[in-house]
Amino acid sequence: MSNIFVNIDNISKSYGDIQALKDISFSVDEGELFGLIGPDGAGKTTLIRILITMLLPTTGSATINGLDVVKDFKKLRHLIGYMPGTFSLYEDLTVEENLKFFATIFNAKIKDNYHLIKDIYQQIEPFKDRRAGNLSGGMKQKLALSCALIHKPDILFLDEPTTGIDAVSRVELWDMLKKLKEQNLTIIVSTPYMDEAELCDKVAFMQKGEVMEINTPQQIVEDYDIPIYAVKGDNFYNLLLSLRRMKITRTAFPFGESIHLTTYEELNENELNKIISEFSNQRTETKRIKANIEDCFMAKMLKNK
Amino acid sequence: MAKKTNDNKYVVSVKDLTKKFGSFTAVNSISFDVTKGEIFGFLGANGAGKTTAIKMLTGLSKPSSGTAIVAGYDVIKNPEKVKYKIGYMSQKFSLYDDLKVFENIRLYAGIYGIPSKEIKSKINNLIDELGMENMRNKLVGDLPLGWKQKLAFAVAMVHDPPVVFLDEPTSGVDPITRRQFWEMIYKASEKGITVFITTHYLDEAEYCTRASIMVDGVIKALDTPTKLKENLGVKSMQEVFVKLARG
Numbered sequence: 001m002s003n004i005f006v007n008i009d010n011i012s013k014s015y016g017d018i019q020a021l022k023d024i025s026f027s028v029d030e031g032e033l034f035g036l037i038g039p040d041g042a043g044k045t046t047l048i049r050i051l052i053t054m055l056l057p058t059t060g061s062a063t064i065n066g067l068d069v070v071k072d073f074k075k076l077r078h079l080i081g082y083m084p085g086t087f088s089l090y091e092d093l094t095v096e097e098n099l100k101f102f103a104t105i106f107n108a109k110i111k112d113n114y115h116l117i118k119d120i121y122q123q124i125e126p127f128k129d130r131r132a133g134n135l136s137g138g139m140k141q142k143l144a145l146s147c148a149l150i151h152k153p154d155i156l157f158l159d160e161p162t163t164g165i166d167a168v169s170r171v172e173l174w175d176m177l178k179k180l181k182e183q184n185l186t187i188i189v190s191t192p193y194m195d196e197a198e199l200c201d202k203v204a205f206m207q208k209g210e211v212m213e214i215n216t217p218q219q220i221v222e223d224y225d226i227p228i229y230a231v232k233g234d235n236f237y238n239l240l241l242s243l244r245r246m247k248i249t250r251t252a253f254p255f256g257e258s259i260h261l262t263t264y265e266e267l268n269e270n271e272l273n274k275i276i277s278e279f280s281n282q283r284t285e286t287k288r289i290k291a292n293i294e295d296c297f298m299a300k301m302l303k304n305k
Numbered sequence: 306m307a308k309k310t311n312d313n314k315y316v317v318s319v320k321d322l323t324k325k326f327g328s329f330t331a332v333n334s335i336s337f338d339v340t341k342g343e344i345f346g347f348l349g350a351n352g353a354g355k356t357t358a359i360k361m362l363t364g365l366s367k368p369s370s371g372t373a374i375v376a377g378y379d380v381i382k383n384p385e386k387v388k389y390k391i392g393y394m395s396q397k398f399s400l401y402d403d404l405k406v407f408e409n410i411r412l413y414a415g416i417y418g419i420p421s422k423e424i425k426s427k428i429n430n431l432i433d434e435l436g437m438e439n440m441r442n443k444l445v446g447d448l449p450l451g452w453k454q455k456l457a458f459a460v461a462m463v464h465d466p467p468v469v470f471l472d473e474p475t476s477g478v479d480p481i482t483r484r485q486f487w488e489m490i491y492k493a494s495e496k497g498i499t500v501f502i503t504t505h506y507l508d509e510a511e512y513c514t515r516a517s518i519m520v521d522g523v524i525k526a527l528d529t530p531t532k533l534k535e536n537l538g539v540k541s542m543q544e545v546f547v548k549l550a551r552g
Contacts, residue, residue, distance in 0.1 A: 039479035041450060137351045163477060164396075166350040167507055167543060168550045192477045193506075207479065236512075237491040253484045256508040256541065257530065298480050 002029040005155065005186045006051065011060035013046050020046045022209045023060070028188060028202070033181050036190040037197045037297065038206030044190035045085065047206075048159050051188070052082050064155060078106065081153035083144050085160040091133030095124055095143055098132050099150060106151030116183065117146040120176055138169045145176065155186040162191055174199050194294035205297055212300040217293055224291040226250065226299060227266045230258040231276060233284040242280035248272075253298065260295060261286075316341055316468045316499040317362065321371035324357050331357040333522035334371060339515075341467070344490060344500045346510050349519030350550040355503055356472075358519070362501070363470055364388045376467045389417070392469035392498075394461040396476045400453065402446030406437060409445055410460060417464035431459055451482040458489050468499040475506060487512055510542035518549045525549050 006028035013021040021043045028034045036044045049055035051062060053073035062069045067076045089098045099121070103110050114121075124142050127135065132143060141161065148156060158177075162170045174196065177187055189200070197203045198217045205213040205220075213220060231252075233239035240259055243252035250262040263272075273286035291299075317339040324332040332354045339345045349355045360366035362375055364384030373380045376390035400409050407428050414424045432441055435455055445453060454474070461469055471490075475483045487509065490500050494514075502513070510516050510530060517527040526533055526549055533545045 039450070039482070040477035160477075164351075164473070164505065166353075166505055166550065167546050168350055171547065192479075194480060237488075237495065240488070240491075253481070254487060254512060256511040294480050301479065301481055 005030040035200035035203040042206035081148040346513035346516030392466035396473040
């Protein structure tokens, strides 16, 4: 049985004429790893800042474990762990001093909660006397995560932890989140990388202050009902331009080494390949494929236009 | 008068380029050549030395040893000539939000020394090419992200550079705009402009003519995406990257 842990009810936020969030409602279950997926300007940071009680909504309300994010902000702050998008620890304190500082302001003892951060903190413990400002990007992140967890929060918010981070470190971070989830921590994480949606239990697709879709990543992919093909050819750019000119084409977008083509009707892949090859005047290869999460996001974007 | 190197075969030619900070070697004797019209992916983990290398190639940081010829000029002897010749676009757009579209173009055309009598037609041509006629008098700050990015790319090439350096140009950009941006890169490449690009999106590494992967200050691999994948027996550039960058 799942319990609703976070409940967001018709939240909007405006800055003057700009509506950063437009009537957002959804809930997150206890122990869930929930992803806010969307590009810059989608409203991810604004929503997170409202939930962590650092920003007031213009209208609407939200609760975490039954506590209101506006009225009960003082109580809530003890339940919340937060890792902002930019490194916000004290650069001129050492690794250990930072950790002690954050434990102290939450009235927590490091040894009581050490088990929570052990796996992560152990990796930077050899550098515990080094100033935080002199750590590498990956180590800074491990320290920030340790500091966000040291008061044993019930819920952890991470705002774009993987932006500007290389592929190897991204994999490491998601491994850490998976482990934290096993301790029944509820986690809300935002990211502009679509492929990371697949690592979440549930995701909200966000774009321009709106939620376009909420579901499990499996169901989102399952629900995609447009015929989609992966097309490869000898001259990639020329093939792309040719596909765009064909009447059968709904959309054609580069996806790694192939082009994802969506059509208005379901077509036999061999016949389709023949048509494409003749039209583009080159050797091509066409396969009917299953949409990935990024295809789904793009389809929602085009629908909302 | 700075001497222009005559060897026109390569737009970027790097030999044993090294940068040391005290006892730390950030870039350790890297060598490679990039040809005209090539889309060259410059990949690597955080801290591998990419930024330091790009700073040397764009004339912003003096190499400790080695040579680099970029757009016909030596980065050690003529760093100012290099800066003047190349195009550059960073992850955070370098346009002025509180200037209008045409004003931004005028500003950069002026900075790059385009004669004032040519600037007007330059602005018109560029706006026409981008299909931004109806946005000409809009403030850049009010443009949707996709248009801003297109404009920033065009402005980076306002002085017709032989090579343009793009530093994580698609970071945080939505998936459709990100792809439209790559189409502009293809177009530039078809026109013969060399594109030197860094990215953390490894699907984009597949679109490069060739890609290099930097690990701990050295270039660990450099080839076409197809060859890189074949050599390691993997299916995607993502796997290539993880395998090589993890060491």
